[in-house]
Amino acid sequence: MASESRSGPLTETVYYILLGLHTPRHGYGVMQLVDEITGGRVNLGPGTLYGALNALTEKGWITPVGGAGGDRKKEYVITDAGRSAVREELERLEELLQNGRQITGGGSR
Amino acid sequence: MKRTIVLRGYTDFDKEERWLNEMAAKGLACVGWYPYIYVFERAEPGAWTYRSGVLPASDSRQYLAFMAEAGVETVAAFNRAAIFRKPTAKGPFELFSDTESRIAHYQSIRTRWLWVLLLLVVPGAVLDTAFVMSGWSTSDMLPLLLVQLAFICVVPLQMLRATKSIRSLEAERLITE
Numbered sequence: 001m002a003s004e005s006r007s008g009p010l011t012e013t014v015y016y017i018l019l020g021l022h023t024p025r026h027g028y029g030v031m032q033l034v035d036e037i038t039g040g041r042v043n044l045g046p047g048t049l050y051g052a053l054n055a056l057t058e059k060g061w062i063t064p065v066g067g068a069g070g071d072r073k074k075e076y077v078i079t080d081a082g083r084s085a086v087r088e089e090l091e092r093l094e095e096l097l098q099n100g101r102q103i104t105g106g107g108s109r
Numbered sequence: 110m111k112r113t114i115v116l117r118g119y120t121d122f123d124k125e126e127r128w129l130n131e132m133a134a135k136g137l138a139c140v141g142w143y144p145y146i147y148v149f150e151r152a153e154p155g156a157w158t159y160r161s162g163v164l165p166a167s168d169s170r171q172y173l174a175f176m177a178e179a180g181v182e183t184v185a186a187f188n189r190a191a192i193f194r195k196p197t198a199k200g201p202f203e204l205f206s207d208t209e210s211r212i213a214h215y216q217s218i219r220t221r222w223l224w225v226l227l228l229l230v231v232p233g234a235v236l237d238t239a240f241v242m243s244g245w246s247t248s249d250m251l252p253l254l255l256v257q258l259a260f261i262c263v264v265p266l267q268m269l270r271a272t273k274s275i276r277s278l279e280a281e282r283l284i285t286e
Contacts, residue, residue, distance in 0.1 A: 011286055013207050028179045046179040047162060047204035050172060051213060073178055 010089045013052050016042060017062070018086050024065045024077040027053060061085055113137060113149040120267050122161040122190070122218060123274075129159035129192065142185035142192050157194045158202040163217045164189045189221060208282045212275055219271040226264045233257045 010018070016038070020030040031044045053076060056062045061082035065075040078086075100106075119125035129139050132149060138157050141148035164186060165172050173183050173191075180199060184192040195202040205211045237257075240250055 011207060011209060013209075026178065027175055031179060043201060043203070043206055045203045045206035045210070046176055046181055047214065048206045048210040049179075050175050051210050 009092060010085065012042060013044065013048055014056065015086070015089060016044070017049070017052055017056065018078055018082050021062050021076050021078040021082070024075045026073045026075045030076075056082070110150050112140075115147045115149065116145055117147055118145045120263055121270065122163070125192075126159055126161040129161070133157045133159060133194075139184055139192060139194070142187070144187060155197055158197050159184075160193045160195075160202060160204045162191050162193060162204050163214065163221060164191050165217075207286055208278050209286070212278045212282070215271045215274045215278070219268050219275070222264050222268045222271070226261070226268075229257070229260050229264070 016034045017030055019037075020033045025033065027046070027049055031046070031049060034042050034044055053062070057064065057076070059081075061079055062076045063079050065077050117128075119128070129147075132139065133152070134155050136151055136154040137149040138152035139147055139159060140150045166189065169186070169189065173186065176183055176193060181193050181195050181202070184194055186192075193204070205214055237250065237253070240253070
């Protein structure tokens, strides 16, 4: 099942993996980056990350770099389909924030 | 180093994990496991965090390589069940960080039990039939039947337990990720 058009919001896990793979990284690199940019709030579990990387590869949103190399550390990078999924998600998040701020009157700059 | 061997069997991954962490808190770190045999070594109390997991059916070697890459040590893996550990000093250690993957975890536990059931019941029935045909009486067969019955009772119980965990996670997923 390659590159279907998306439906519905991305999970936080998927969102941060896609952000992390704007630069090629291996799994542990993604874990470290996400930990860092969320100030330790999002701590991706290796089991969760492993499953998500496989699912995203299958969907065609990310792809392994440098071919399949057995047990060697596998690096991944985001694809065009992945980038457009992130763009759509950003629009959705903007809308969420805008509506939230407007209605609660809170958090406005 | 002096090793301690504990003979024990767990059918529930969560309970095993809890026990391993209790042992680790007392300064006994699990360094090996074979079915019903746990090997411990002395370690600083609480130095390790343990997790019990199920390996994926198709690519378990890749999964283990991935764990190693993420700084997780595989203590033992047998029959798709695995014990992992990570130094507590290196931060919190959970195999799963979202509801979706926790649900998938319990689903794979349930599927694994389903296989156990199929692999026990079918050969078991064939075996029983063979004994009956060769003229064994019910009393001759009683020990065998009791063992089979015990196994057959454990499996649905564990499947039910996994289902309960799935249900409660699914309820949680309605509100949070």
